[in-house]
Amino acid sequence: MSLADFRNEYDKFDLPEHLLTADPKELFSQWVDEAIRLHAPEPTAMSLSTVAPDGQPSSRIVLLKGFDESGVLFYTNYDSKKGQDLAHNPKACLLFFWPTLQRQIRLEGTVHKAPTPLSAEYFHSRPLASRISALASPQSQPTTRVALEQRSDEIATQYGEHPPYPENWGGYYLAPHHVEFWQGRTCRLHDRFSYTLHNSQWQIQRLAP
Ligand SMILES: Cc1cc2nc3c(=O)[nH]c(=O)nc-3n(C[C@H](O)[C@H](O)[C@H](O)COP(=O)(O)O)c2cc1C
Numbered sequence: 001m002s003l004a005d006f007r008n009e010y011d012k013f014d015l016p017e018h019l020l021t022a023d024p025k026e027l028f029s030q031w032v033d034e035a036i037r038l039h040a041p042e043p044t045a046m047s048l049s050t051v052a053p054d055g056q057p058s059s060r061i062v063l064l065k066g067f068d069e070s071g072v073l074f075y076t077n078y079d080s081k082k083g084q085d086l087a088h089n090p091k092a093c094l095l096f097f098w099p100t101l102q103r104q105i106r107l108e109g110t111v112h113k114a115p116t117p118l119s120a121e122y123f124h125s126r127p128l129a130s131r132i133s134a135l136a137s138p139q140s141q142p143t144t145r146v147a148l149e150q151r152s153d154e155i156a157t158q159y160g161e162h163p164p165y166p167e168n169w170g171g172y173y174l175a176p177h178h179v180e181f182w183q184g185r186t187c188r189l190h191d192r193f194s195y196t197l198h199n200s201q202w203q204i205q206r207l208a209p
Contacts, residue, residue, distance in 0.1 A: 032067075052088070064096075108178040112172065192206065
């Protein structure tokens with residue numbers, strides 16, 4: 001089959017107006033809950049797009065670790081490429097795609113670092129191997145497999161079960177000012193609604209698919 005002939009029918013759900021919530025956080029919460037409950041693969045995986053100082057965008061997957069009034073939370077290495085991009089330009093975009101639910105959510109906004117005590121608390125809740133690799137991996141830097149494994153062994157030997165919280169690792173909140181929900185529908189007449197923050201009020205619009 002040629003790629004041009006590859007297509008899918010989107011017919012599982014709809015998103016009628018009466019299911020829209022006044023605050024997009026509520027609908028976001030419902031869709032994340034449904035993705036988990038209906039066993040969507042990697043339900044908390046989201047694509048994070050940042051922009052480099054030269055204007056070049058880049059995207060990568062990170063994991064959703066919470067959301068509240070501060071925004072949508074993920075954890076990473078602050079010295080990584082994404083961390084450097086965000087230090088220069090805190091505007092970013094998160095994108096969820098749950099293929100089995102035929103749903104997409106885009107969140108555009110501004111990113112700020114989570115408070116260090118929160119990041120440290122989350123760091124200490126992670127499995128030991130994850131804590132060691134957060135310390136051992138100079139994320140986004142060129143390396144070798146041997147160097148990574150050696151560094152990981154050194155940290156395990158040095159700290160045993162108690163690797164310390166690394167200050168260059170932690171959470172970011174993306175506080176959205178624009179959120180869009182996309183629900184696949186039949187005949188490509190998908191349901192799309194955008195929420196835009198104006199003077200602290202969310203304004204909702206249906207968008208053409
Ligand atoms: C399923 C999945 C989950 C991931 N979760 C994270 C995460 O939560 N945090 C993170 O820093 N990188 C995560 N990564 C790795 C990133 O996609 C990326 O490779 C890494 O953060 C380096 O990105 P950068 O060099 O653009 O900064 C994940 C990758 C995949 C495929």
